[in-house]
Amino acid sequence: MIVGVGVVSIVSIFLIERMIIKENENFIPALIVPLLTTMFIPFIFILIINQICRVKPSNINYQIVASVIPFTPLLGIARAFSIFIKKSSETIIRKKDLALAKLSELQKQSELQSLRARINPHFLYNALNSIASLATTDPLKTEKMSLALSDFFKYSINREEKQFNSISEELNAIRTYLEIEKVRFGDRLRFEIECNPELYELQIPQLVIQPLVENAIKHGLSQITRNGFIKIVISKDDEKLRIKIYDNGPGFPDGPLPGYGIRNTQERITLLYGSKANINWENKPEKFIGLSLPIKSHELIQQ
């Protein structure tokens, strides 16, 4: 009976000690608790031995054990010290890990910041040239155009520094962008956007589609003399969001690629989603560039 109680109490003392050492950020308990427990445990041992041997204090075994007792404070101090050293080095490592994690998070943030799409200055110059031209002939269109330009810039400047935005907001910005380009390109640019309204509230990286649409205009549509066509299709399957941008301009090149647009898009979605997101293009049968992004499950439940 006493043996059982003794063993249980030794074990529980150890567990309590570990807990106190682990939980406490402070160093004082880490020093004092091991000191106390190391001094206390031999007493329990003596009780156990006493019970097992059923001997009197004069017994030689008992005396050997008892003679150890004066050394227990020493043992306690040594143990407390070693635990203290271990804990403090662990703390230093943990702090370093934390700092490293923070640093890599910061690095990721700044990488994401730098990968974020920026508005091409040529787009601005050309749009302003259109506005200057319209001003003398078509005041209504001038008004519409300058307001559209201001809306699009507001969205792209993104003062709240949002990394994500809803599909509906992103599509609004793209519609505005394409309307501005339509003033420049006239009949040469037709566009269509297909997206089930059920998907409107899903979150996607802010301004992740627009650079691909801009690409489709710059390297696709602006290279052909008539009947340019752009189609944006957003759909969902297997918990993945598929975004495809079609155009009828010349196909994507084989081999080394200049410019940063698509490369940045890939690096950005990889930073945000890891290997769960990807980018792809095809030239046949229809030319398109597509993104496949994971949908967070809570977003699905919300609907």
Place this chain on the structure above:
Amino acid sequence: MNTLTPTYRTLIADDEQPARDRLRKLLSDYPDKIELIGESQNGIECLEMIDRLKPDLLFLDIQMPGLNGFEVLQQSIHSPIVIFCTAFDEFALKAFETNSIDYIVKPVKAVRIQKSIEKLDTLKLNSDKEGLLRIIDNYLGQTPKKEITSIPVKLGDRMLFIRIEDILYFSAEDKYVTIHNKEAKTYLCNLPLKSLEDKLEAKFLRIHRSLLVNVSRIREIDKHFGSRFILKMDDAGQTKLTSGRNYYDQIKEIMEI
């Protein structure tokens, strides 16, 4: 044409309607100088109109579908005075600040048009086709083509865009070219080594019939027997590559730089 105050028969070439409208309106302030004879909406139309209408003066956008502004001038037979009119920044067009051509950046300002028109009579004197082509060749030769930044690689239904700066070297076996990156990962690439070499130009060096190496990732070059070199690469695995005999001179050249 009146010899005292010559009018310039003028063609406008721009693929954007509002841009053409704006130029037309600004030019209408100079009825004594400018006689508008046509407008073209793309490069092909422009080329046809230059040779058919033989204008004295051409306002020419550079980025146009079909043919761009430079290609139009390279292919046309007739040679008008050219005023480039584009959203390119001024820096890019410094090359055209010569006696035979002029340039205007968008958005186009009335004062800038005025200046160009005042300059016209002096431009006319020097306008010659050969000089113009020389300037274009020179410009196209000098301006580096848009920097190559990545190589697209297909992996099933996804694509990776391998950063040029992360590539250690390309190796060729049979028909296949393998990309080796700094993390010792490899990717298959469907382009011949020769075409990669041409497209990547100065950044990569051919050191062997089947090896194309990223110059900025060479850490050390050591001499080896038989006119060969051993190139130690700048990666964690300290990759070593042995050059071919026939590439001795090219590598030597790099070492001296």
